[in-house]
C-alpha cells in the first residue's frame with residue numbers, strides 16, 4: 001500500500017499529517033502509528049469499532065453489501081463449488097491448489113488426524129459433564145506439551161507442521177470431547193474417510209454397530225465448516241493475533257482463540273440461538289420475545305441476530321438457511337417447529353422498525369444450530385464445531401502476522417480515569 005495521501009489533524013495549535021493508507025478495496029485507513037510520539041495523545045476506540053489492527057490479504061468483508069471473500073473468492077461460490085480442505089489450502093497459501101497440491105495437502109492432513117495416545121488420559125481429568133468447550137480449551141492448550149517439536153515459531157517448518165496438526169487434530173479432539181461427555185468410547189479417525197465424514201464417524205459411530213456416513217450429511221457438514229472458516233479480524237481472531245504477538249506457541253494461541261469464541265456474543269451464540277428458539281417454542285410467543293429484545297431494561301437479545309460488520313445481511317446466514325431446508329428434508333424432518341419459529345422470527349424481526357433502524361439481521365449463528373441439532377448434535381457441541389471450523393482461519397491469520405516483518409507485540413494504551421496520585425494511609429488512620 002503506498003501512502004500517497006494524508007489527512008491533517010490540528011491539535012493545540014499544532015497540525016499533524018496522518019498518512020492515508022489505500023486498500024485493495026474497502027475503507028481507507030488513517031495511519032496513526034506516529035501520533036502519540038508526535039502529539040502526545042492516544043486515540044480512543046473501545047471495542048475497536050473504527051480501528052484497523054493490521055493489514056491482511058486473507059479475508060474481505062463488505063458489511064453494507066453483505067459480501068464475504070476468502071482470498072478474493074466469494075463465500076457463496078466456495079460453499080457451492082469447493083470443499084473445506086481446499087478452502088483450508090486457499091486460506092493458508094493464498095491460491096486454490098492444483099490437483100496434485102490438493103492431493104498432497106489432503107494426505108498430509110489425513111495422516112495427522114490421530115492424537116497422542118497419552119491424550120486419552122488427559123481427557124479423563126475432566127468431569128463427564130464438562131462443557132466440550134472447556135475440554136477443548138484445555139486439551140488444545142496442552143498440545144504444546146504433546147507436540148513440543150512444532151512450537152518454535154521462528155522455524156517456518158515448525159509453523160507449517162503446527163498448522164497441519166491443528167487443522168487435522170481439532171475434529172478428533174472435538175469428537176473426543178463429545179464422546180467423553182456422553183460416556184461413549186473414543187473413536188479413532190479413519191484415513192479412507194474425507195474430513196467431514198471422518199468427523200461425523202468419530203462423533204456418531206459406536207463399536208457395537210457399523211456406522212455409514214450419509215454423503216449428503218457429510219456435504220452439509222463440510223459446507224458448515226467452510227462457512228465458518230475465517231472472518232477477518234473478529235474477536236477470537238484478534239485474540240489469536242494478540243497472543244501470537246507475544247511469541248506464544250501456536251497451540252497456546254489457538255486455545256486462547258477457542259476461549260474467546262466461547263462467549264455468547266461471539267461463537268457461543270449458535271448454542272444460545274437454538275436454546276432461545278426452543279424457549280420461544282411456538283410462533284405465537286414470538287411477539288413477547290421481540291418486545292423483550294427491544295426493551296432497554298431487559299438484557300435479553302435475540303441470539304443469532306446482529307453483527308458488528310454486517311448491516312444488511314450475513315451472506316453465511318443465507319447459505320445456512322438454504323442448507324437447513326435441505327438437511328431437514330433429507331432427514332425427513334418436516335414442519336420442524338424450531339425451524340418454523342426461526343423463519344417466522346426472522347420475518348417478523350426484519351419488518352420491525354427497531355431491527356430495521358438498528359440494522360439487525362440473522363447472522364451465521366441463527367440457522368446453524370437447527371442443522372446441527374437435526375444431525376444429532378447436542379447444543380453443547382455447536383460452538384466446538386465452530387471452533388474446529390475456524391481453526392484454519394486463526395492459523396492463517398497467525399501465520400500472516402508471524403511472517404510480517406512489521407510484527408510487534410500488541411500493547412494498547414488507555415484513557416486513565418482513576419484516582420490521582422495519593423499517599424498511603426495506615427489502617428489505624430483510615
Ligand code: SDX
Nearest residue numbers: 231234265266267269293301302303304305306307308358
Ligand atoms: C459472531 O465479528 C465477527 O465476524 C463474528 C462472527 C465471526 O464469524 O467471527 O461473525 C461470529 O460472533 C456472530 C455474532 C453472534 N452473536 C450473536 O448473535 C449475539 C447477539 N448479537 C449481539 O450481541 C450483537 O449484535 C453483536 C455482539 C453481534 C454485535 O454487537 P455490536 O456491534 O457491539 O453492536 P451493539 O451491541 O452496540 O448493538 C447495536 C444496537 C444496540 O442498541 P443501542 O445500544 O444502540 O440502543 O443494537 C442492539 C443493541 O442493544 N442489538 C440488539 C441485538 N444486537 C444488537 N438488540 C436485540 N437483539 C440483538 N441481537
